[in-house]
Amino acid sequence: MSIKRHDWTREEIIALYNKPLMDLLFEAATIHRVNHDPNVVQVSTLLSIKTGGCPEDCGYCPQAARYHTKVEGNDLMGVAQVKAQALRAKASGSSRVCMGAAWRNVKDGPEFDQVLEMVRTINKLDMEVCCTLGMITENQAKRLAEAGLYAYNHNLDTSEEYYKEVISTRGFEDRLQTIENVRKTNVTVCSGGIIGMGESVEDRAGMLVALASLSPQPESVPINALVAVEGTPMENEKPVEIWEMIRMVATTRIVMPETQVRLSAGRTQMSREGQAMCFFAGANSIFAGDKLLTTPNPDVNEDMKMFEMLGLVAQKPFTKVSQPKTVEAADSEYAPLGEKPKWTRPSHKIERNLEASGKK
Numbered sequence: 001m002s003i004k005r006h007d008w009t010r011e012e013i014i015a016l017y018n019k020p021l022m023d024l025l026f027e028a029a030t031i032h033r034v035n036h037d038p039n040v041v042q043v044s045t046l047l048s049i050k051t052g053g054c055p056e057d058c059g060y061c062p063q064a065a066r067y068h069t070k071v072e073g074n075d076l077m078g079v080a081q082v083k084a085q086a087l088r089a090k091a092s093g094s095s096r097v098c099m100g101a102a103w104r105n106v107k108d109g110p111e112f113d114q115v116l117e118m119v120r121t122i123n124k125l126d127m128e129v130c131c132t133l134g135m136i137t138e139n140q141a142k143r144l145a146e147a148g149l150y151a152y153n154h155n156l157d158t159s160e161e162y163y164k165e166v167i168s169t170r171g172f173e174d175r176l177q178t179i180e181n182v183r184k185t186n187v188t189v190c191s192g193g194i195i196g197m198g199e200s201v202e203d204r205a206g207m208l209v210a211l212a213s214l215s216p217q218p219e220s221v222p223i224n225a226l227v228a229v230e231g232t233p234m235e236n237e238k239p240v241e242i243w244e245m246i247r248m249v250a251t252t253r254i255v256m257p258e259t260q261v262r263l264s265a266g267r268t269q270m271s272r273e274g275q276a277m278c279f280f281a282g283a284n285s286i287f288a289g290d291k292l293l294t295t296p297n298p299d300v301n302e303d304m305k306m307f308e309m310l311g312l313v314a315q316k317p318f319t320k321v322s323q324p325k326t327v328e329a330a331d332s333e334y335a336p337l338g339e340k341p342k343w344t345r346p347s348h349k350i351e352r353n354l355e356a357s358g359k360k
């Protein structure tokens with residue numbers, strides 16, 4: 001029943017997604033219970049360590065410099081500030097800190113060295129550390145691993161076909177390459193996507209085919225509902241219905257039975273009942289804290305009440321994979337290579353992106 005398959009077809013996944021809801025829920029919940037404790041939910045806290053001013057044109061993103069959003073950009077945070085925030089997250093019950101930077105890719109130099117120090121600092125607090133910094137090379141993945149990184153987040157976001165309607169400054173294959181680079185280390189892979197960007201059910205299934213066919217499958221898969229931010233090309237997308245979220249979570253659970261499925265962006269629009277159905281359908285992770293990267297997230301106390309009401313408990317750190325060791329900068333085995341990899345720049349035209357950037 002919960003045999004892990006890497007050869008799911010798009011048609012099979014569409015058929016699952018469109019099943020009568022009660023059948024879909026029952027199948028997903030059954031698989032969930034075989035592979036996980038259904039009353040345990042992993043809690044991550046996001047921290048935007050470098051906000052805004054990003055050169056990419058991701059159509060959903062309020063941090064892309066070219067769109068006229070209200071996001072105020074910030075330089076890279078200091079290590080002490082990151083430590084203070086991590087301690088707060090730990091005190092409020094988070095087992096993981098996920099640090100996000102509005103970068104296209106990582107460049108070797110003092111800023112990356114500073115991020116490595118943040119990783120060391122948080123790992124020493126006995127919390128799982130995740131980073132999402134854009135594209136990285138194998139050498140950079142190894143340096144992150146050596147610092148004690150637990151997970152790297154790099155979303156496929158949607159199907160390969162629809163990706164071309166969302167982003168023109170990089171290709172889908174770059175995303176896969178970064179995931180492959182992370183896989184050359186012991187760092188776990190976190191990769192998922194967004195629903196509600198105007199994509200079809202076929203595209204949602206296409207993304208799940210791509211994720212499920214990775215071998216090994218990602219250890220965690222965030223499912224985000226688009227947060228339609230004013231000024232982005234997707235500002236007028238209609239909100240994702242709760243039923244779509246439940247179906248997407250359940251389908252993800254069935255095709256990736258062992259992964260942690262994360263109920264990610266979009267929870268402010270979901271009722272407790274809706275979220276409870278997502279947990280029943282196999283979601284077993286959330287982002288907690290009143291902010292995601294730049295947009296609001298439910299209040300921590302409200303989430304605590306929800307956990308109490310549902311009898312859910314927060315997962316302890318390093319439950320699934322043991323804690324990595326931290327090697328100090330002075331003892332590092334890897335020197336920065338200063339590589340300039342040739343990530344693709346397809347630069348095809350996406351009308352709504354051009355319109356929103358006012359460059360048409």
Ligand code: SAM
Pocket residue numbers: 060061062063100101102103104132133134135153154155157193194224225226227228229265293
């Ligand atoms: N710059 C890096 C990158 O793109 O890989 C890391 C940060 S980026 C903000 C991380 C992820 O946040 C994106 O891949 C996307 O899935 C998600 N995201 C960004 N804006 C979003 C939005 N408005 N709604 C939902 N998810 C969003």
Ligand code: DTB
Pocket residue numbers: 046062098100132153155192193222223224227264265292293294295296
């Ligand atoms: C993920 O899949 N979702 C998070 C995290 N990984 C980095 C980010 C959501 C961002 C939502 C929009 C914002 O707050 O800027």
Ligand code: SF4
Pocket residue numbers: 054055056057058061062063064101102103104134
């Ligand atoms: Fe930049 Fe990441 Fe936002 Fe794309 S999703 S614009 S790469 S911060």
